Amino acid sequence: MSFSWAKHYEPKSDLTKWLDQRLPLPRLVYGAIGGGYPVPRNLNYFWNFGVLAGVALVMQIVTGIIMAMHYAPNALVAFDSTEHIMRDVNWGWMLRYAHANGASFFFIVVYIHIFRGLYFSSYKAPREMIWLLGLVIFLLMMATAFMGYVLPWGQMSFWGAKVITGLFGAIPLVGEPIQTWLLGGFAPDNAALNRFFSLHYLLPFVTAGVIILHIWALHIPGSSNPTGVEVKSESDTVPFHPYYTAKDGFGLGVFLILFCSVLFFAPNFLGHADNYIPANPLSTPAHIVPEWYFWPFYAILRAFTFDFFIVPAKLLGVLAMFASILLLFFLPWLDRSPVRSGNYRPLFKIFFGILVADVLLLGYLGGAPAEEPYVMLSQLGSAYYFAHFLIILPIISKIEKPKPLPYSITESVLGKDSSGMAGGPVLQPAE
Amino acid sequence: MAEQVTMNQDGTAAIESDGVRRRDFINIAAVSFAGVGGATVLIPLITQMAPSKDVLAQASTEVDVSAVEPGQAIKTVWRKQPMFIRNLTPAEIDAANKVDVGSLRDPQTLAERTLEGKTNWLVTLGVCTHLGCVPLGAAQGEVKGEFGGYFCPCHGSHYDTAARIRKGPAPTNLVVPEYEFLSDTVIKIG
Numbered sequence: 001m002s003f004s005w006a007k008h009y010e011p012k013s014d015l016t017k018w019l020d021q022r023l024p025l026p027r028l029v030y031g032a033i034g035g036g037y038p039v040p041r042n043l044n045y046f047w048n049f050g051v052l053a054g055v056a057l058v059m060q061i062v063t064g065i066i067m068a069m070h071y072a073p074n075a076l077v078a079f080d081s082t083e084h085i086m087r088d089v090n091w092g093w094m095l096r097y098a099h100a101n102g103a104s105f106f107f108i109v110v111y112i113h114i115f116r117g118l119y120f121s122s123y124k125a126p127r128e129m130i131w132l133l134g135l136v137i138f139l140l141m142m143a144t145a146f147m148g149y150v151l152p153w154g155q156m157s158f159w160g161a162k163v164i165t166g167l168f169g170a171i172p173l174v175g176e177p178i179q180t181w182l183l184g185g186f187a188p189d190n191a192a193l194n195r196f197f198s199l200h201y202l203l204p205f206v207t208a209g210v211i212i213l214h215i216w217a218l219h220i221p222g223s224s225n226p227t228g229v230e231v232k233s234e235s236d237t238v239p240f241h242p243y244y245t246a247k248d249g250f251g252l253g254v255f256l257i258l259f260c261s262v263l264f265f266a267p268n269f270l271g272h273a274d275n276y277i278p279a280n281p282l283s284t285p286a287h288i289v290p291e292w293y294f295w296p297f298y299a300i301l302r303a304f305t306f307d308f309f310i311v312p313a314k315l316l317g318v319l320a321m322f323a324s325i326l327l328l329f330f331l332p333w334l335d336r337s338p339v340r341s342g343n344y345r346p347l348f349k350i351f352f353g354i355l356v357a358d359v360l361l362l363g364y365l366g367g368a369p370a371e372e373p374y375v376m377l378s379q380l381g382s383a384y385y386f387a388h389f390l391i392i393l394p395i396i397s398k399i400e401k402p403k404p405l406p407y408s409i410t411e412s413v414l415g416k417d418s419s420g421m422a423g424g425p426v427l428q429p430a431e
Numbered sequence: 432m433a434e435q436v437t438m439n440q441d442g443t444a445a446i447e448s449d450g451v452r453r454r455d456f457i458n459i460a461a462v463s464f465a466g467v468g469g470a471t472v473l474i475p476l477i478t479q480m481a482p483s484k485d486v487l488a489q490a491s492t493e494v495d496v497s498a499v500e501p502g503q504a505i506k507t508v509w510r511k512q513p514m515f516i517r518n519l520t521p522a523e524i525d526a527a528n529k530v531d532v533g534s535l536r537d538p539q540t541l542a543e544r545t546l547e548g549k550t551n552w553l554v555t556l557g558v559c560t561h562l563g564c565v566p567l568g569a570a571q572g573e574v575k576g577e578f579g580g581y582f583c584p585c586h587g588s589h590y591d592t593a594a595r596i597r598k599g600p601a602p603t604n605l606v607v608p609e610y611e612f613l614s615d616t617v618i619k620i621g
C-alpha cells in the first residue's frame with residue numbers, strides 16, 4: 001500500500017506511543033487520510049465528490065437515526081408520525097427536510113462522482129475493483145432511498161412501492177409469488193412498511209461497510225488524476241493532509257451552502273406534492289413518478305411498449321432497466337483504450353458529451369407523463385444509452401488516435417520534470 | 432485435503448496419510464450435516480416474509496350491486512386490492528363482442544370473462560397488470576381510454592369494455608377473480 005516515499009507515522013507523546021503499540025488507530029488514519037498518504041498533486045475539483053458523498057452518508061445516518069426516535073412504522077400512523085415530526089418535534093421539520101433533501105444531494109454528488117469516473121476512465125486497470133465496489137454502493141443507495149421514500153406513507157410512497165415491487169411481478173412464472181413475498185401481502189400494507197423500515201435502517205450501515213472496502217481498494221494503486229498518467233516519483237504527489245484536507249474542506253463549504261439554500265428556501269422543490277396526501281390504495285395519483293434521481297432508469301423502463309418475439313413488453317422494460325446499471329459492471333472490459341483521461345481522447349470526449357446529454361434527456365423523460373412524444377424519445381434515448389457502451393465505446397477505443405500524453409504529472413503541471421529519466425520522451429500509448 | 436487413495440493389497444487401511452481416512456469421512460459428514468442444518472434454518476428466515484395468517488384470512492367479500500345501473504361501475508376492496516364491478520350497456524357488450532379475439536394480446540372473449548347469463552356484469556381486479564396501478568374508468572367522469580373500458584395513467588395501458596388489454600405495456604387482461612352471484616343483486620368475491 002502507498003508509495004515508498006510515504007511518510008511514516010511517528011507518535012510523539014507518551015500517550016500516543018502507548019496507544020500505537022496497543023491499537024494503532026491513529027497510524028491507520030495518518031496513512032489513509034493524513035500526511036502519510038501521498039496523492040497526485042494535480043487533482044481537480046471533480047476529485048472532491050468522493051469525500052462529499054461520504055459526508056452526505058453521515059448526514060443521512062445522523063438525521064435518520066434521530067427521526068427514527070419519533071417515527072412509527074405502522075400503516076395506521078406512519079403518515080401522522082411524519083407530520084408529527086414536521087409540526088410538533090422540536091426542529092423536526094429541519095431534520096426531515098435535511099434527510100429528504102440530503103438524499104437528493106447524495107445522489108447529485110454520486111452522479112457527478114460516477115461521471116467523473118466515466119470521463120477520466122477511473123474504472124480501468126488497476127482500479128477495476130474500486131469501480132465495481134462503487135456500483136455496489138450505488139445499488140445499495142438506490143434500494144435505501146426507495147425504501148425510505150415509502151416510510152412517510154403518502155400517496156407517492158404507496159404507489160411507488162406498488163410499482164417498484166410490481167417490477168418483480170414481470171419475472172415469468174415466479175414473479176407474482178416473489179412480489180407477494182416481498183410485500184408480505186397482496187398490496188403494500190403494514191407488513192411491507194415494517195420490513196422497509198427495518199431494511200432502510202440497516203442498508204446505510206452496509207453501505208458504510210462497502211465504502212470502507214471501496215477506499216481500501218483505492219489506497220492500493222492510489223487516486224488516478226486528470227492526466228491519467230500514473231504517479232512516477234515523489235514530485236508527482238503531495239501528502240493528503242494538509243493539501244487535500246484543505247481542498248476537500250473548501251469543496252464541502254460550497255456544497256453545504258448549496259445544500260442549505262435548498263433546505264431552507266426550497267425544501268419541497270425536489271419532492272412531489274402528492275406525498276403530502278395519505279396513502280390511498282383505491283386511487284392512483286394521476287401522474288405517478290419516482291423521485292427525480294430514478295428518472296433516467298424509469299424512462300428506460302417505460303420505453304418498452306411493444307413485445308419482442310415472445311418476450312412481453314413488461315419484462316423487456318424491467319430487464320432493460322436492470323441491464324442499464326449492470327452494464328456498467330462490464331465497463332472496465334468494454335473500453336479497451338489504453339489512455340485513461342478523456343482530455344487526451346478527442347473522439348471519446350465528443351461521445352462522452354453526447355452520453356451526458358442523453359442521460360439528462362432520459363432524466364427529463366422519466367419525469368414526463370407516459371405520452372407521445374415522450375415515449376418515442378425515451379425509446380431513442382434508451383437505445384443510444386446502450387449503443388454508447390456496447391457499440392460506440394469499443395469502436396472508438398480501436399479507431400481513435402489519442403493526443404500525446406505528458407511524461408509525468410509533474411511535467412503536466414510544471415512544463416518539465418527534472419526527476420530521474422532525462423528529458424522524458426513523450427509516452428505514446430500502444431495503439 | 433484428501434491424499435492419493437492407496438489401499439493395501441489386503442484391503443486394510445493404508446498408513447495414516449494416504450487413502451481415505453476415517454477423518455475424511457467425519458469431515459464430509461460433519462460439513463454436510465452443518466450444511467443441511469444451515470439451509471433448514473433459512474426456511475423460517477425466508478418464509479416469515481410471506482403473507483401472515485391474518486393477511487391470508489381475509490374472508491371473501493359480498494357486494495350488493497342492485498344500485499349499479501347499466502353504464503355504471505363501482506369500486507370495492509377485496510384482499511386490500513381494488514375491485515371493479517361494472518354493469519355493461521348493450522352497446523358496450525356489442526363493442527366487446529365485435530373484436531377479433533385472435534388479434535388480442537391476451538385472447539379471451541367477453542363470455543369467457545363473465546358468468547353465463549350475466550354477461551353484462553364485468554367483475555375484475557382494479558389492478559393494472561403492468562405494474563399494479565389502479566386504472567381509471569370505474570368512477571363517474573374518469574377517462575376510459577381509447578377503447579372505452581379502463582385507462583391506466585401510470586404508463587398508458589388501455590383496456591376495452593371487456594377489460595382486455597388493447598394498447599400499452601400491460602401484458603394481460605385485468606384479472607377476473609373467482610366470484611358467484613348469491614342472488615340477483617349480491618355478488619360474493621373469493
Ligand code: HEM
Binds near residue numbers: 057062064067149
Ligand atoms: C443511504 C442513506 C439514506 C438515504 C439515501 C435515505 C433516504 C431517505 C428518503 C428519500 C426518505 C423519504 C424522505 C421523505 O420524503 O420524507 C427517508 C425517510 C426516512 N429515513 Fe432515510 N435515508 C438514509 C439513511 C437513513 C438512516 C441511517 C436512518 C436511520 C434509521 C433513516 C431513517 C429514516 C426515517 C425514520 C424516515 C421517515 C421519515 C421521513 O419520511 O422523512 N434513513 N430516507
Ligand code: FES
Binds near residue numbers: 560583584600601
Ligand atoms: S401500471 Fe398500468 S400501465 Fe404501468
